[in-house]
Amino acid sequence: MVKLAELPQEELFTSGHRLCAGCGPAVAMRIMTKALRGPTIITTSTGCVEVGSTIYPYTCWNIPWVHSAFENAASTAAGIEGALKALSRRGIINEKIDIVAIGGDGGTFDIGLQALSGALERRHDFLYVCYDNEAYMNTGVQRSGATPYGASTTTSPAGRAIPGKLVWKKNIAAIAAAHGVPYVATASIAYWNDYISKVRRGLEVDGPAFVHVYAPCPLGWRIPSEATIQLAQLAVQTRVFPLYEIIDGRYVLSLDIPKPKPVEEYLKIQGRFKHLFTPECRGEVDVIQADVERRWAALKKLCSQ
Ligand SMILES: Cc1ncc(C[n+]2csc(CCOP(=O)(O)OP(=O)(O)O)c2C)c(N)n1
DSSP states (O other), X not given: OOOGGGSOSOOSBOSOOOOOTTOHHHHHHHHHHTTOOSSEEEEEOSSHHHHHHOOTTOOOBOSOEEEOOTTOHHHHHHHHHHXXXXXXXXXXXXXXXXXXXXXXXXXXXXXXXXXXXXXXXXXXXXXXXXXXXXXXXXXXXXXXXXXXXXXXXXXXXXXXXXXXXXSOOOOHHHHHHTTTOSEEEEEETTSHHHHHHHHHHHHHSSSOEEEEEEOOOHHHHTOOGGGHHHHHHHHHHTTSSOOEXXXXXXXXXXXXXXXXXXXXXXXXXXXXXXXXXXXXXXXXXXXXXXXXXXXXXXXXXXXTO
16 A cells, blocks of 8 residues: 555646546546556546546646547557557667556446457556446436446436436446456545555556546536545445455455445435435335345455455
């Protein structure tokens, strides 16, 4: 674990971006850059972070940065890796340059999944960081494969027809790990030093690495700006978003939660789950609590193998 005093003073994700007040993904980016270890090229797929951090002619990235389309951050990273290899073969560069691809949950779980799968399978040496704000926020809060069951979004609106989204969140860490890559981890912006250690480890391993970081969105979750970190912490403390690593296929729990808080505590402060507390939706909170417990038990089992 790193100490606060040991972090680099230099800001590579600087002030002046146009992300919302209390934006979880912005915090995820700033913390991530504190883990970089040397020359690095970053590529970011279209989404809040890309849109809000690089409004032409400005940028808040104090580091080489390439824009990718919504669907192909991982392919861009693979291309950068190939180009760097060619340059080093010709003796034009002789230092190791890290490559980080960044995508939101929509750009990762859904539309960028083919590009991600291909790059993981081809064993490109890069780190993929997925910041998960659990919907397509940049385009107006549409549900994604990462949106949790029961959440109300513009394309899964809670009302008479449905009580919010009807299907469960994809297990993206397991999908990434199924490619047999050396390193996969989940992280939360509320546990910044755990997150930094995981980003660093992802850079250090030889081959592809995937870090899934939980980053609440005040706009889409309908929470006050100052509640972002509290929510990121509550997700972990309720076991909604467990923190773990998958090192060469071996599951390791990063933080045990022996006395979890009730999921209700996490749900009730978010506007996107408000309808779950009306008489018509009675029982939905129990359904969510039961799913959290089932997934936690399965994770504990994997960690004990
Ligand atoms: C092929 C294609 N389809 C749709 C879009 C429109 N689009 C741009 S960003 C985005 C959503 C991004 O969602 P996510 O990756 O979750 O990032 P967030 O906005 O939440 O940061 C969409 C639908 C696009 N740019 N390209």
